[in-house]
Amino acid sequence: MFVPLSKPYITNDEKKYVNNVLDSNYLALGPYLKKFEESFIEFTKSKYCVGVNSGTSALQLILKATGFTKNNGMIVTPFTFISSSNVAIYENGHPVFVDIDPYTYNISIEELKKLIKNGNKITKVPYNEIKSFMGVDIFGQPIDWDEVYKILPNNIDIIEDSCEALGSEYKGKKTGTFGIAGTFAFYPNKQITTGEGGVIITNNEEISKLCRSMANQGRGDSMEWLEHVRIGYNYRLDEMSAAMGYAQMKKINEILLLREKVADNYHNLFKDESRIILPKIEKYTTKMSWFVYVIRLDLNWISKFIKIPNWVKEFKVSEKIDKEEWKKLIYKIKEIHKLFLKKLNEKGVQSKNYFSPVHLQPFYKELYGYEYGDYPITELISSLTVAIPFYSNISIQEQEYVVLKIKEVLEEIENEISYKA
Secondary structure (H helix, E strand, C coil), rough: CCCCCCCCCCCCCHHHHHHHHCCCCCECHHHHHHHHHHHHCCCCCCCCCEEECHHHHHHHHHHHHHCCCCCCCEEEEECCCCCCHHHHHHHEEEEEEEECCCCCCCCCCHHHHHHHHHHCCCHHHHHHHHEEEEEEHHHHCCHHHHHHHCCCCCCEEEEECCCCCCCCECEEEECCCCCCCEECCCCCCCCCCCCCEEEECCCCCHHHHHHHHHHEECCCCCCCCEEEEECCCCEECCCHHHHHHHHCCHHHHHHHHHHHHHHHHHHHHCCCCCCCCCCCCCEEEEEECCEEEEEEEHHHHHCCCCCHHHHHHHCCCCCCCCHHHHHHHHHHHHHHHHHHHHHHCCEEECCCCCCHHHHHHHHHHHHHCCCEEEEEEEHHCCCCEEEECCCCCCCCHHHHHHHHHHHHHHHHHHHHCCCCC
């Protein structure tokens, strides 16, 4: 059996609406784009929605609309998809990373407090140059937004990257609505898909107007074809993608329930397996929208094979760690992690690491001089986390196969690797 990592949930409705577009005269900027945007206004209770060609474009346009510019700093997590931080560089600014919480994988509230109190010691962006906070709701889990608002001063623009969290709720309020603007994205592994695509939601009319204009080559409010009032881009969402997305949004609640059932099945199937750690859902997350299902190899289990200090197993990592020794330890853990992934994929269970630290990507190291030990919790979690097959219509038989093979791989590793502690 082969079980893919993800699979889009496509029905006859999507095919029907896309064919409607093909039979019409509107392949761009047509009625389905308006319907798709209106579906998000209704779903999130936001005032405005702008459809664009990707979540990355959505994030960049918000930064531009809020006046983010050269040498500005943008607070963001290093444990995310790379576009969350890249957009600051697009605008000649700088990402200012804050390490993560080892249990939610979201930006650490304690580390955020330290940044605001003590400044940034790594990228050395002056405190008064920090203009934006890019809050990523990782894997669908909302950030603790009440705490974020207590910490951040009023002069920092809050932007919500909810590209992985469509439908999640923080204390009864939908994600994407906690900043001056928010975003969702629709790559095929997301809750809903348009193939490629994204949206911006906001209650700020000026941001809505600016984003819509810049996404459409800088055209003015009238959208006259050859009238360009500002610098713009071709970030439009095409009509076929919008039609597909509209069909998906008509059954968004059904999709979210299907994915919740899949997550519940995994929880039950793994309930007696102590060698892995399951996703933790915080109490403030009143509704969880499952983007991926990410398990974590247990450090106590890995310590059967390599020596791991207790302070590491307890995630009490000091800023004064020996960076060279830390790097050696992470590399040892990563070897077991790689072996786990290799064996699992060989057994027909497609799995991947989620995520690799952004700050250790080659061009980030070259640009800013980052090294192992700069954001240790991110580095440690990244060496342990595994995304396993997860999609709306995965069968219980496929899930049982996935869990069976994971347990087989754990046993094989135990039998193959001698105790080295």
